[in-house]
Amino acid sequence: MGSVGAKEVPVLLSPEGLRVDGRRLDELRPLRIQAGPLHQADGSAFVEWGANKVMAAVYGPREVHPRHLQQNNKAVIQCKYNMAAFSVDERKRPGLDRRSQEISKVIAEAFESVVFAEEFPRTSIDIYIEVLQANAGTRCAGLVAASVALADAGIPMVDLLPAVAVGKVAGEIALDLKKEEDNFGEADLPMALVPQSGRLVLLQMEGHMTPEELSKALDLGVVGCKSIYEKMKGALRDRYTVEPSAAAEAA
Amino acid sequence: MTNEVTAEIRTAHILDMAAEGKRLDGRGPDEYRPISIEPGFVATADGSALVRIGETAVVSGIKLEPGKPFPDTPNAGVLTTNAELVPLSSPMFEPGPPQPGAIEVSRVVDRAIRAAEAIDLTRLCVTPGEKSWVCYVDIHVLDHAGNLIDAAMLAGVSALAHATVPAKRFGIAESDYPLDLQHVPTECTFVRLGDTIVVDPTVDEEQAAQGRLTVATDELGRVVAMQKGLVGAFSPDDVRDVVRRALVHGDRMRVLARGGRA
Numbered sequence: 404m405g406s407v408g409a410k411e412v413p414v415l416l417s418p419e420g421l422r423v424d425g426r427r428l429d430e431l432r433p434l435r436i437q438a439g440p441l442h443q444a445d446g447s448a449f450v451e452w453g454a455n456k457v458m459a460a461v462y463g464p465r466e467v468h469p470r471h472l473q474q475n476n477k478a479v480i481q482c483k484y485n486m487a488a489f490s491v492d493e494r495k496r497p498g499l500d501r502r503s504q505e506i507s508k509v510i511a512e513a514f515e516s517v518v519f520a521e522e523f524p525r526t527s528i529d530i531y532i533e534v535l536q537a538n539a540g541t542r543c544a545g546l547v548a549a550s551v552a553l554a555d556a557g558i559p560m561v562d563l564l565p566a567v568a569v570g571k572v573a574g575e576i577a578l579d580l581k582k583e584e585d586n587f588g589e590a591d592l593p594m595a596l597v598p599q600s601g602r603l604v605l606l607q608m609e610g611h612m613t614p615e616e617l618s619k620a621l622d623l624g625v626v627g628c629k630s631i632y633e634k635m636k637g638a639l640r641d642r643y644t645v646e647p648s649a650a651a652e653a654a
Numbered sequence: 655m656t657n658e659v660t661a662e663i664r665t666a667h668i669l670d671m672a673a674e675g676k677r678l679d680g681r682g683p684d685e686y687r688p689i690s691i692e693p694g695f696v697a698t699a700d701g702s703a704l705v706r707i708g709e710t711a712v713v714s715g716i717k718l719e720p721g722k723p724f725p726d727t728p729n730a731g732v733l734t735t736n737a738e739l740v741p742l743s744s745p746m747f748e749p750g751p752p753q754p755g756a757i758e759v760s761r762v763v764d765r766a767i768r769a770a771e772a773i774d775l776t777r778l779c780v781t782p783g784e785k786s787w788v789c790y791v792d793i794h795v796l797d798h799a800g801n802l803i804d805a806a807m808l809a810g811v812s813a814l815a816h817a818t819v820p821a822k823r824f825g826i827a828e829s830d831y832p833l834d835l836q837h838v839p840t841e842c843t844f845v846r847l848g849d850t851i852v853v854d855p856t857v858d859e860e861q862a863a864q865g866r867l868t869v870a871t872d873e874l875g876r877v878v879a880m881q882k883g884l885v886g887a888f889s890p891d892d893v894r895d896v897v898r899r900a901l902v903h904g905d906r907m908r909v910l911a912r913g914g915r916a
Contacts, residue, residue, distance in 0.1 A: 441742075441743075441797045442797050443797055443798055444745075456695075459742075460743075485740060485742075487713070487715060487738070487792065488717065488738075489696055489699035489702065489715025489790075490698055491698055497738055531740065531742035533740055533742050533796070536698050537698065
């Protein structure tokens with residue numbers, strides 16, 4: 404990353420303990436989730452998280468492409484995470500790069516842990532994540548969007564998958580890093596939680612942390628995920644709640 | 655999921671209705687679906703717009719970077735248009751290298767922007783023969799419910815109309831300045847359904863179509879680009895009729911692209 408103009412290290416933490424955007428260390432950026440904005444997909448979701456804008460769509464269970472990936476005992480879960488050329492400061496060349504492929508893989512594996520894939524043998528559940536505007540934490544935003552899109556598509560799952568990145572800025576453990584903090588911070592630890600079991604199905608880390616800091620980061624991430632979980636459920640409720648009067652008319 | 659049998663039944667039905675001047679969604683033959691434009695949708699872009707035509711949704715982002723002019727046009731900047739028909743937007747699209755459909759959308763939009771001289775490329779030259787701006791128009795389809803060309807074009811010009819040259823960021827000038835849109839090309843796409851030619855086709859209508867014709871016009875009333883697509887044919891009188899209709903729709907879309915209300 405790294406933008407052209409911003410070469411000086413900004414003050415990441417004020418003496419009062421506030422971050423570049425005025426948040427406390429344990430505070431999330433504003434998060435808005437919309438379930439089902441797309442018409443062609445079987446399920447979809449749009450996530451605006453801080454300055455991130457991410458769209459996810461789910462197709463399936465449907466025929467497997469390419470055919471040789473087909474499994475006789477369960478559905479294959481395929482994920483494509485893609486960044487729009489204009490989603491970052493310096494234009495990104497369109498198409499899959501190594502970073503996108505790795506993110507696609509870990510996200511697909513996270514969902515394989517919660518989707519009841521054995522109910523749909525010989526099919527594919529295809530997850531597409533398009534990052535339209537990026538500001539750190541896009542894999543987590545993509546995961547949250549994809550999870551709501553899977554639920555919107557009616558795919559049976561153990562649970563929704565809230566996700567968030569915890570990092571270290573100016574020596575302190577902080578929840579949900581934004582771009583300046585990610586660029587100049589000391590560590591980044593994205594995670595996805597299965598709230599029902601309390602287990603993590605996506606976990607990556609880059610940077611420097613002591614075991615004590617790591618332990619603190621995990622605890623902070625779990626708390627963050629639980630608050631994101633409520634917003635995900637809220638988005639699905641907003642889409643599928645039927646007003647009593649409308650329900651009576653339909654009956 | 656539409657299989658081939660239901661698709662054929664639907665095609666027959668669409669053609670029957672078209673013979674009476676009717677359409678599946680209740681529109682008249684010369685009626686667009688509702689159009690909306692949200693300029694500035696992507697803050698990381700130098701100009702952007704989210705365009706909806708009915709259920710079709712397309713987002714376009716402009717990026718300007720310093721680069722080198724082409725040797726044969728040393729006094730002009732470089733313009734590149736690229737459309738991504740990502741598999742998120744339709745069950746018909748698959749991951750992989752750009753399919754012919756995506757390449758056609760990119761090229762048809764690119765041609766209209768160029769032919770209409772929508773932006774004055776000589777103004778994008780910094781040092782003749784050495785340094786100029788490269789202007790990328792990236793178009794991302796989000797929801798493909800038909801008529802991608804018109805939506806992509808409208809997204810492209812709307813984004814250009816609101817774009818800023820990031821001259822300060824790259825240390826080329828004291829301050830950023832607006833990218834001047836000198837002409838506003840728009841595309842209007844029609845498909846033949848039997849003897850009826852309808853504007854702004856849906857996916858089902860595109861599948862039933864016996865030929866597609868896209869006409870790009872500008873605000874001076876000029877035709878700047880055309881593209882016939884799909885299997886089918888148009889008579890010269892058909893083309894004359896389509897051009898007349900494209901100019902009327904084009905003028906309405908141009909007001910929207912500039913940020914006004916039509």
